[in-house]
Amino acid sequence: MTAAHLARALAGIVGRELLRFWKQRGRFFAALVRPLVWLFIFAAGFRSILGVSIQPPYQTYILYEVYITPGLVGMILLFSMMQNSLSMVYDREMGSMRFLLVSPLPRSFLLLAKLLGGVLVACLQAYIFLAIAWAWEVRPPALGYLAALPATILAGLMLGSLGLLLSSLIRQLENFAGVMNFVIFPMFFASSALYPLWRVKEASYLLWQIAMANPFTHAVELIRFALYLKLEPTALLVTLVWTAVFLAAALYGYNPERGFLAATGKGE
Amino acid sequence: MKPVLQVEGVSFAYSRRVRALDRVSFAVPAARFTALLGPNGAGKTTLMALVTHLFRPSEGTIRVAGLDLARHSCAALARMGVVFQRPTLDRDLSVRQNLRYAAALRGFDRREAEARINRTTERLGVQALLERPVRTLSGGQARRVELARALLHEPELLVLDEPTVGLDIDSRRAIVDHVHELCRSDGVAVLWTTHLIDEIREDDRVVVLHRGRVRAQGSPAELMQATGTPDLTAAFGRLTSD
Secondary structure, three states: OOHHHHHHHHHHHHHHHHHHHHHOHHHHHHHHHHHHHHHHHHHHHHOOOOOOOOOOOOOOOOOHHHHHHHHHHHHHHHHHHHHHHHHHHHHHHHOHHHHHHOOOOOHHHHHHHHHHHHHHHHHHHHHHHHHHHHHOOOOOOHHHHHHHHHHHHHHHHHHHHHHHHHHHHOOOHHHHHHHHHHHHHHHHHOOOOOOOHHHHHHHOHHHHHHHHHOHHHHHHHHHHHHHOOOOOHHHHHHHHHHHHHHHHHHHHHOOOOOOHHHHHOOOO | OOOOEEEEEEEEEOOOOOEEEEEEEEEEOOOOEEEEEOOOOOOHHHHHHHHOOOOOOOEEEEEEOOEEOOOOHHHHHHOEEEEOOOOOOOOOOEHHHHHHHHHHHOOOOHHHHHHHHHHHHHHOOOHHHOOOEHHHOOHHHHHHHHHHHHHOOOOOEEEEEOOOOOOOHHHHHHHHHHHHHHHHHHOOEEEEEEOOHHHOOOOOEEEEEEOOEEEEEEOHHHHHHHHOOOOHHHHHHHHOOO
């Protein structure tokens, strides 16, 4: 195994994800509808109800749609990466995951490459959404789009690692509905994606504590600050730590000797 | 001559109560078609998962071309081509895109990949299908494409897990013929799992697996002689009667 072999395999795996994305572009447009509904309808409706005071990273009063845009980027990443983990369960049931895992490359490399492919697709979706939001007068500084890229990639990696872990734990495709109910929705709604944390704290101290413990909150804040050319060190640290934890657990889950799949025969 | 695949004392359990394989040992020599014959539930697919490093055995060792699969998994897998029981082609992509993906995973550059794709698909008679989306292929065509994909890197060992399941008689025969021919012409060692006795020929090696244990191994004639039966079907029936 050489560096050239690794590079070609990485290009092959990422290229396949992009190709699949292109072949399934109908699904991509359908996935864009969800955040756009929130931006165009929900945010417009709540604009007058939910005032947003001057809070970092913002330097002035902002409209509600400006506030929720980073949260909706997080939403795209969350749903896209969970969709990615769903496709991993599907691939495992259908067999194409098995074909990938018998390649003559370290399993951790194969899983990371697959994860990276999913993250790139999710980032592409996020930036298309940001372009639409720009046309809707949500306009962070131009350099903010560049600064938000590493934050978006890191947030995608964290959520993708969580998805990878879930895919190693889920026995059958049918069980994925539970992930929607017990992971995606609580993560999204108990976060700072839709409401500022100070407002959450005023309404319910317990919910605020839950939101603060929620890794998704920190991923959204990381993107929010980066979009306005600021770094939120706590959000960065928490996102990095959770990425490492989820990734380590996912790699354990896919380990042929010790993993959850071997323990239950799900890889069969 | 050293066997290309050597399985020694391999055991595997899904849990303390479910022991799928118990001290399984056999070898697959070069240029020979070795059939792993067993009824449903014998442990064939579990053994395939171990041989392809999807799982690791709880006991025993598996060697591919002399390489310990547990310690040198990448080098061992590089010498192996695999066709799984269920189709593993990406149905959304074309045949060529699937083969390019497989070539990338084996580390071939674009030019080398295209040369190998053309060579292998021509040999297996699927070159005309290269631009077709996989979802439009028949079961037999898809199987031949999977076989071409497994042969792209010219492996020393070809592992096929019940590759004829779900195929019509003509497609089954074509696949069985192709793989036997590969053994003879290219010297590839083949491990072929099946529960269908008519896929086995008189010069093949047979390993009979039942309830996770090897019950007998040898040529069909040796199995018939050992069991005192007139044909392989009767020998298999006797060996798996309990």
